[in-house]
Amino acid sequence: MRRARRxxxxxxxxxxxxxxxxxxxxxxxxxETDVIEAGGPxxxxxxxxxxSDMLLFFRAPDGGMSPVIRTPDRDPGATAGPIPTExxxxxxxxxxxxxxxxxxLTTALPAPGTGPTIEVDPSPGRVTTRLPLSVKNLNAAAxxxxxxxxxxxEDPDGQAVxxxxxxxxxxxxxxxxxxx
Amino acid sequence: MSTGDTGSTGxxxxxxxxxxxxxxxxxxRTRLLLAFLLVAAVSAGTTAALTYREARTAVLQTAQDTxxxxxxxxxxxxxxxxxxxxxGGGLEEVLRDIARKGKPHPWVVFAxxxxxxASSGENPVSTVITPELRRxxxxxxxxxxxxxxxxxxxxxxxAMPTVFKTGPDNLLPSGLVLYAVMPMTDEQVNVxxxxxxxxxxxxxxxxxxxxxxxxxxxxxxxxxxELRQAAGSMGSGRLDTRIPVRGSDELADLAHTFNESxxxxxxxxxxxxxxxxxxxxxxxxxxxxxxxxxxxxxAVTEVLDEDADGLDADTARAVRLVSAETGKLAVLVExxxxxSRFDAGAAELNTDEVDVGEAIRKSLDNRHWTDDRVRTDxxxxxxxxxxxxxxxxxxxxxxxxxxxHGSAPVAICLRTETRSADTDVLITEVTDSxxxxxxxxxxxxFDRFYKADAARTRxxxxxxxxxxxLENVKLHGGTIHAGNLPEGGAVFTVEIPLRVExxxx
Numbered sequence: 001m002r003r004a005r006r007x008x009x010x011x012x013x014x015x016x017x018x019x020x021x022x023x024x025x026x027x028x029x030x031x032e033t034d035v036i037e038a039g040g041p042x043x044x045x046x047x048x049x050x051x052s053d054m055l056l057f058f059r060a061p062d063g064g065m066s067p068v069i070r071t072p073d074r075d076p077g078a079t080a081g082p083i084p085t086e087x088x089x090x091x092x093x094x095x096x097x098x099x100x101x102x103x104x105l106t107t108a109l110p111a112p113g114t115g116p117t118i119e120v121d122p123s124p125g126r127v128t129t130r131l132p133l134s135v136k137n138l139n140a141a142a143x144x145x146x147x148x149x150x151x152x153x154e155d156p157d158g159q160a161v162x163x164x165x166x167x168x169x170x171x172x173x174x175x176x177x178x179x180x
Numbered sequence: 181m182s183t184g185d186t187g188s189t190g191x192x193x194x195x196x197x198x199x200x201x202x203x204x205x206x207x208x209r210t211r212l213l214l215a216f217l218l219v220a221a222v223s224a225g226t227t228a229a230l231t232y233r234e235a236r237t238a239v240l241q242t243a244q245d246t247x248x249x250x251x252x253x254x255x256x257x258x259x260x261x262x263x264x265x266x267x268g269g270g271l272e273e274v275l276r277d278i279a280r281k282g283k284p285h286p287w288v289v290f291a292x293x294x295x296x297x298a299s300s301g302e303n304p305v306s307t308v309i310t311p312e313l314r315r316x317x318x319x320x321x322x323x324x325x326x327x328x329x330x331x332x333x334x335x336x337x338x339a340m341p342t343v344f345k346t347g348p349d350n351l352l353p354s355g356l357v358l359y360a361v362m363p364m365t366d367e368q369v370n371v372x373x374x375x376x377x378x379x380x381x382x383x384x385x386x387x388x389x390x391x392x393x394x395x396x397x398x399x400x401x402x403x404x405x406e407l408r409q410a411a412g413s414m415g416s417g418r419l420d421t422r423i424p425v426r427g428s429d430e431l432a433d434l435a436h437t438f439n440e441s442x443x444x445x446x447x448x449x450x451x452x453x454x455x456x457x458x459x460x461x462x463x464x465x466x467x468x469x470x471x472x473x474x475x476x477x478x479a480v481t482e483v484l485d486e487d488a489d490g491l492d493a494d495t496a497r498a499v500r501l502v503s504a505e506t507g508k509l510a511v512l513v514e515x516x517x518x519x520s521r522f523d524a525g526a527a528e529l530n531t532d533e534v535d536v537g538e539a540i541r542k543s544l545d546n547r548h549w550t551d552d553r554v555r556t557d558x559x560x561x562x563x564x565x566x567x568x569x570x571x572x573x574x575x576x577x578x579x580x581x582x583x584x585h586g587s588a589p590v591a592i593c594l595r596t597e598t599r600s601a602d603t604d605v606l607i608t609e610v611t612d613s614x615x616x617x618x619x620x621x622x623x624x625x626f627d628r629f630y631k632a633d634a635a636r637t638r639x640x641x642x643x644x645x646x647x648x649x650l651e652n653v654k655l656h657g658g659t660i661h662a663g664n665l666p667e668g669g670a671v672f673t674v675e676i677p678l679r680v681e682x683x684x685x
Contacts, residue, residue, distance in 0.1 A: 028375055030240065030334035030368055033327040035312050038248045038338075041321040045259035046344035046354060055346065060294045062318060066355035069262045103263040104295025156347025180321060180343060180351045 041180075050156060051081060054088045057148040058096050058105035059141050065148055065178060066105050068096070085120040088153045089129065092145065108141035109133070120150075127154050128163045135166030148176035208404065209397040216393030217386060224385040228378035235374045240327075243284055243367050244336060248325055250283040251338050251360045260342070264293040264356055275300040278358075287338075287360040294355065308335045308361050317341050317357045327364070334364040403431040407438060419446040464520035467513045474510050481506045508642070515644040519628070522651040529655050531565045536606060537594055539568055543575040544592075553588035554579060562596060564606050564678050570652040577649045578610040578672050586612025586670055596678065604678040605658075611671045616664035625662045626650045 046069060048055065053071050060066040070091060072083065095107045110133060119130040127150055138146075143164070151158040163173035258274055265271065275289040279300035282289075290299040290306050292314075297304040313326045317339035325338045338360040343351040406423050413421045421442060423435040481503035488496040488503075521527045537558035544554055575592070582590040593609040617625060624630045629643040653660045658676035665671055 028371075030236075030327065030329065030364055030371055032329050032334075033325075035310075035316045035324050035326045037316070037322045037324045038244075039252065039323045041323060041341040041343045041351075041353070042252045042255035042358070043351060044255060044342045044344055044354065044356070046262050047259060048262075048344060048346060050347070060355055064318065064355065066294055067262055067352055099265055100263050102266060102296075103293060105263060152346060152352075157350040158346065158352070178352055179346075180353070 052083075054083050054091060055149065055152045056088065056092045057145045057152075058100055059108050059145065061104045061106075063141070065144060066103075067148075067152075067178075068100055068105065070097075083153070085122070085127075085129075085150060085153045086118045088149060089118050089120070089131070089146070092149045093133070107145065108139055109145060110137075110142075120154075122154050122160075125159075126161045126163065127151065128165070130165050131167070133166055134168040134170070135164050135172055136168050136170035138166075138172070143172055143174065144176070147174050148178055151176040209401055212397040212400065213390065213393045216389050216396065220386050220389030221382075224382040224389075228382040232374050232378040236371050239367055239370050239374070240364075243364065244325060244327075246284050247282070247287070247336055247360065247362055248323055248338055250281075251278075251287070251340055251358075252323055254278045254281050255340050255342060255358050260344075260354065260356055262344075262354060262356075264291070264296050266296045266298060271296075271298045272300065275358075278360075282360065282362065285362055285366060287362045290359040290361070292357050292359070306337075306359060306361050309337050309339075309359050313337055313339050313359075314357075317359075321353045334368055336360075336362045336364055338362075400431065403435060407435065410438065410442075414442060414445070419449055460520060460523045463516060464524065467516040467520060470509075470513045471517070474506065474513055477506050478510055512642040512644070515642040515648060518648050519644055519651070522648070522655075527651065527655055529567045530569070531567050533563055533565050534568055534571075535560065536562045536564050536566070536571075536608075539566070539571055540575050540592060540594065540608070543572045544579065546572075547576055547580070549579060549583070553583060553590060555589050555591045557591065557593045559594060562594060562606065564676070566656065566676070567652075570655065574649050574652050574674060575608070575610075577645045578674070581645060582610055582612035582614075582670065582672075586614025586616075589613055606676045606678050608674040608676075609671060610674075611665065611669055613669050616668050617662060617670045619664075622662060622664075626660070 047053075048069050053069050056068045056070055057065045058068055072087070072091070092107075093109055093111075095109070095111070096105050118132060121128040129146075129150055131146070135143075146164055147162045148158065150162045150164075151160045154160050158176045158179050161173055161175055163171060165171045255278065258278070260271075260274075271291060275291055275298060279287050279289045288299060288301040288306070290304070290309065291297070299306070308328050308330050310326060310328060313324065316322075316324050318341075321341040321343055323338065323340050325336060328335045328337055340358045340360070342354045342356045342358065344354050346352045403423075403426070410421045410423045419442065422439050425432050425435045425439070481499075484499045485503045488499045491499060518527075537560050540558055541556065544550060544556070579590055579592065590613070591609075591611045593611070595607050596604050597607055598604050621630075626646050626649075628647045630646075631643065650660055653674055653676065656676045658674060661671075661673040661675070663671050663673070
C-alpha cells in the first residue's frame with residue numbers, strides 16, 4: 001500500500017516535468033501553418049486609359065466579376081474624351097470577344113433585342129439608364145455586369161448608384177461595390 | 181546464557197549478513213544523481229526548446245516576410261493586359277522573370293485568371309497550393325501565405341491578388357491572382373542546425389550536471405557511511421563509538437542524536453554491568469562467608485556421626501539428617517563458588533596433554549563406577565590438551581547425572597571426527613538407558629537450579645552440575661549437546677576441538 005503510493009508519487013515526479021516539456025518539444029523541423037494574411041494586394045499596371053479605353057465586366061468561371069479593358073477603334077473625327085456610356089453598354093451587350101472567351105469569361109446578359117435605343121441620364125452620384133432588354137428577367141450576375149460597367153464608365157471610382165430600366169418597364173438600382 | 185531448542189549451547193553466534201554493495205540499484209547515490217539529472221534535463225531541455233522555438237520562428241519569419249514583400253514588389257513592377265491572354269501574351273515569360281528574381285530563393289510562380297492557368301515551371305497548376313489559400317485570395321484582395329509540408333518538404337506558398345488603377349486613387353481587383361511557391365529547404369537546413377545546436381548544448385549540460393550531483397551525493401553519503409560504521413562498531417560492543425559532528429544540517433543533527441543515544445546506552449550498559457557484577461560479587465561473597473562456618477559444622481557433624489551409634493534412635497536419626505544436609509550444603513556452596521568463578525571470568529584452564537581414554541577411565545575409577553552399570557568404549561591413544569581436573573568434573577557430572585536421573589547401564593563412547601575447515605573434534609558421548617529427557621525440558625537442561633522433574637525437588641545434586649559442566653566445556657572452546665535416543669535414553673554429547681590451547685576463559 002505504502003510502497004504503491006511511493007511508486008505512484010515517484011512516477012508523478014517523473015511524468016509531470018516530462019509532460020510539461022512535451023508541448024515545448026512539439027514539432028521539430030518546419031511545421032505547417034494556416035492561411036495567414038500578409039499585407040495588401042499587388043497593384044499592377046493594366047494600361048487603362050479612361051479617354052481611350054472602355055471597362056467591361058464579364059463573368060469569371062468562379063462566378064466573380066472580371067473587368068476587361070477594350071480599346072475600340074476610334075471613328076476618325078470623333079471628339080476626344082471619354083467614350084460615351086451608351087457605346088460601352090452596347091459593347092457589353094454584344095458580349096465577350098474571342099480573347100475574353102479564351103480566358104473563360106462569359107456574360108450573363110441575353111443577346112440584345114431590337115428595341116428602344118440606350119439612354120443614359122447621369123446626375124451626380126446617380127445614373128439612370130434605359131436599356132433595350134427586359135430587366136425583370138435578369139439574374140444577379142447580369143445586373144452586376146450592367147451596374148459595374150455603367151458605374152465605372154461614368155465615374156473612375158465606380159461608386160455611383162445605377163438605375164436600370166428595361167423596355168418591359170421594370171426597374172432595378174444598385175451599386176457596383178467592387179472597389180477597394 | 182540462553183540455550184537452543186535442542187539444548188545445544190556454546191556454538192558461536194552466526195554473524196548477521198551485511199548488505200553493503202558499494203553501488204545499489206536505487207541507493208541514495210543513484211536517487212540523488214537521478215534527481216540532479218532530472219532537474220538538469222528539465223531545465224536544459226526547456227531552455228533549449230524555448231530557444232529553438234524562438235530561433236526557428238525568427239528564421240521562418242524572416243524568410244516569409246522577405247518572400248512576401250519581394251513577391252509583391254516584383255508583381256507590382258509588371259503590367260498585364262485585361263483580359264489576360266494565355267497564348268502569345270508573353271504571360272509565361274513574365275512569370276519566369278518574376279520567378280528568377282525570387283527572394284530569398286527562386287520561386288515557382290503561377291498565374292490564375294478566369295480559366296487561364298500559367299506558370300514559370302513545367303506544370304501550369306501547382307499541386308502544393310491549397311484550396312484554402314485560393315479561396316482566401318479570391319474572397320478578399322489581400323496578400324496571404326501558407327506554409328505547407330508536402331512529401332516531407334516544407335513549402336512557402338504565397339497568394340498575391342492583383343488590382344489596377346481605374347483612376348488616380350481608385351483600385352479595382354483585376355481578377356488575376358499570382359501565386360509563388362518557394363521550397364524552404366535552406367530554412368529547413370538552418371532549423372535542423374538550430375535543433376542540433378540546442379541538442380549539443382543540452383547534452384553537455386546534462387553531463388556537467390553529473391558533477392554537482394556526485395558531489396552532493398558524496399556530501400550526503402559520507403556522513404551516512406560514518407553513521408553506518410559507527411552503528412556497526414557499537415553493535416559489535418564498542419559503546420564508546422562517537423561520530424564527528426560537522427556543520428549544522430539534518431545529518432549533523434542525526435550524528436548529534438546518535439552520539440547522545442550512544443552515550444546513554446553506554447551509561448545504561450555500564451550501570452547494568454555494575455549491577456550484575458554486584459550481584460555476582462554478592463553470591464560469591466555469600467558462598468565464601470558460608471564456607472568457614474560450614475567447615476566447622478562439617479567437622480562437628482563428622483564427630484556427631486561417629487557417636488550416633490551411642491545415641492538413642494530418634495536423636496541418632498536427627499544427627500544423621502543434619503550431617504547429610506550439611507554435606508549437601510557444603511557441595512552446594514562449593515558449586516556456587518565454582519559458578520561464581522566462571523561468572524567473574526576467573527576460571528582458568530590448566531591444560532595438559534593427556535590420553536583422553538585413560539583420563540575417563542581414571543574418573544570412573546575414582547568414583548568406583550567400575551561395575552557393569554557403566555559400559556565404556558574408550559579407544560586408547562587419543563591425546564588432547566585438556567584441563568584434567570575440569571574434564572574429570574565434566575565426565576563425573578554427566579555419568580553421575582545419567583546414573584541418578586536415567587538408569588543403568590550408562591555408556592561412554594569416545595571418538596574423534598574431522599570437521600570442515602580442517603579441525604578435528606573430540607567427541608564424548610554419555611548415554612543412559614532411562615526414559616530420556618522430556619522435550620519441554622531440553623531447552624532448559626543447562627539452566628542453573630533447573631529441575632527436570634518438578635516433583636523431585638530434593639535430589640542429591642546441587643542443581644548446578646550441568647551449568648558447571650557447560651561452563652567447563654565452553655572453557656575448552658567446545659560445545660555440549662543434550663538429546664534423546666530414538667529408542668529412549670538421554671544422550672549428552674561433548675565436542676571439544678583438538679589442539680586448541682587456552683581457548684575461552
